[in-house]
Amino acid sequence: MRRRLWAALVAGLVAASTFGAAPAAATDDAGADDSISAISATPAPGDGSAAAGGAPDDGTTDDGAPDDGTTDETDDGTTGDDTDDGTTDDGTTGDGSTVVGDGGTTDDDEGAADGGAAEGEEEPQPDVTIHASRKRVAFGGTVRLTGEITPAAGGQTVEIVDDSDGSVLGRDETGNRGRYEVTIAPRHNVAVRARWAAVQSAPVALRVAPVVTSKLHAVRLFGRVRVNGYVRPARPGESVTVQLLRWGDPVSKKRVRLNRKSWYSTKFLVRKPGGYRARVTFDAPDLVARRDATALRETPLPSLGPGAHNVYVRLLETRLVALNYHLQGVNSRYDVRTADAIRAFNKVQRRPRLGTVGESTWRALADPRRPHARDRSAGFHVEVDQTKQVLYTVVDGKITNVLHVSTGKPSTPTYDGVYRFFRKLAGYSPHRLYYPSYFHEGRAIHGWPSVPTYNASHGCVRVPMWAATWIYGKVDVGDEIRIYH
Numbered sequence: 001m002r003r004r005l006w007a008a009l010v011a012g013l014v015a016a017s018t019f020g021a022a023p024a025a026a027t028d029d030a031g032a033d034d035s036i037s038a039i040s041a042t043p044a045p046g047d048g049s050a051a052a053g054g055a056p057d058d059g060t061t062d063d064g065a066p067d068d069g070t071t072d073e074t075d076d077g078t079t080g081d082d083t084d085d086g087t088t089d090d091g092t093t094g095d096g097s098t099v100v101g102d103g104g105t106t107d108d109d110e111g112a113a114d115g116g117a118a119e120g121e122e123e124p125q126p127d128v129t130i131h132a133s134r135k136r137v138a139f140g141g142t143v144r145l146t147g148e149i150t151p152a153a154g155g156q157t158v159e160i161v162d163d164s165d166g167s168v169l170g171r172d173e174t175g176n177r178g179r180y181e182v183t184i185a186p187r188h189n190v191a192v193r194a195r196w197a198a199v200q201s202a203p204v205a206l207r208v209a210p211v212v213t214s215k216l217h218a219v220r221l222f223g224r225v226r227v228n229g230y231v232r233p234a235r236p237g238e239s240v241t242v243q244l245l246r247w248g249d250p251v252s253k254k255r256v257r258l259n260r261k262s263w264y265s266t267k268f269l270v271r272k273p274g275g276y277r278a279r280v281t282f283d284a285p286d287l288v289a290r291r292d293a294t295a296l297r298e299t300p301l302p303s304l305g306p307g308a309h310n311v312y313v314r315l316l317e318t319r320l321v322a323l324n325y326h327l328q329g330v331n332s333r334y335d336v337r338t339a340d341a342i343r344a345f346n347k348v349q350r351r352p353r354l355g356t357v358g359e360s361t362w363r364a365l366a367d368p369r370r371p372h373a374r375d376r377s378a379g380f381h382v383e384v385d386q387t388k389q390v391l392y393t394v395v396d397g398k399i400t401n402v403l404h405v406s407t408g409k410p411s412t413p414t415y416d417g418v419y420r421f422f423r424k425l426a427g428y429s430p431h432r433l434y435y436p437s438y439f440h441e442g443r444a445i446h447g448w449p450s451v452p453t454y455n456a457s458h459g460c461v462r463v464p465m466w467a468a469t470w471i472y473g474k475v476d477v478g479d480e481i482r483i484y485h
Helices: 001-020 032-041 309-323 336-346 361-364 466-472
Strands: 136-138 143-150 157-162 166-172 181-185 189-198 204-210 224-232 237-246 249-257 264-267 275-282 290-293 378-386 390-395 396-405 416-418 434-440 444-446 461-463 480-484
Touching: 143 157, 143 189, 143 264, 157 181, 189 275, 224 275, 237 264, 237 396, 249 264, 309 336, 309 361, 336 361, 336 390, 336 396, 336 466, 390 466, 396 466, 416 434, 444 466, 461 466
Parallel strands: 136 204, 378 480, 444 461
Antiparallel strands: 143 181, 157 166, 157 189, 189 204, 224 264, 237 249, 237 275, 275 290, 378 390, 390 396, 416 480, 434 444
């Protein structure tokens, strides 16, 4: 429209100068441009001048050709650069009615897409979204992925792809509203995207927690408790961390390798009574660190005595031997030897000198007093503590065996002092001393059927009959023996 207006103005100027139009009357403004005043004058009705420009209509075009009522270009239903279609700038005719062209647009609609959005609106860009029903899942579990495409359309294939390598994990066709749904079971941590044609969504990170199982087997004081379980997904050759906890506090830890079936198994020594549980952790770079804990199990502390025959007797004897209390053979039967070892233990611990076991005995065995030799010189020697009524064998200053004994009663005492063995007799002596080893006059270490918990002999050091041959074999003539209170 502007171009047509300027063309009309220019045409008016040219016509005025060519045909000698009479100048308009001067205005009150001095120096006003007469030619512009003439152009701006309102034309008289029916004088043939241009409607917009006011120039006289002389029946010619701008280039002097006769005006045949057409524009510069042929009006064949299409517009040129500036087709004069007889409308005003605002798209209306002189009578105010609206004119609709063949294309349904005016000059102001240039640039709008054919059949597209109105001015100021944009066509929606292709897009695809993705949402996860959950972002952390245990191995073997599933995640539901949903979303929609824009513009909405049905029958479109949407793929769920691994963001690291583009591999397809699942696909679905959209419904009429452009929505899709895919369920996947990830085996490791993964970032996924929804892909539709050339369009991809933002990534969604999914974290996978492995399945870790653990079992704590029977917990017995001084025994070895087994912990086992498995890991899924199978990771043979990798390792789990297994901790043993007592009342919630870690007491031992191991790294245990998974076997070819992804199982693990290990054992821990139970040193103290209490409540135990195991805690197992598996940590891999492509999985979420996962921990499993067993139920709490407490150590039984059963009462034992002569005639008992079970696993607890074996554990008891194993502990006594570990503490250097002499026993000949460890088994599951509580017999006189077990009772004598318990008496020796109770003597050293300054406990009642019983030959049976109760809860307090187990607790004392878990945290015992440790006896020490009087003489810590090199080599082998024997010591007898008359206060405790026990015998020690000592090697290089360390006690290697503790044995329940009975020394001389007040009327026939065993004298304190340092002596040396000077005679040994295999079998019975004339006075029925069993395998005696003499150290002072007629006093000897020997076996005797009765060995009470107090001093009751006639001056010798009595030992149980079952231990007589053992001590006889330990000492040699010339070895030292120290006796004290």
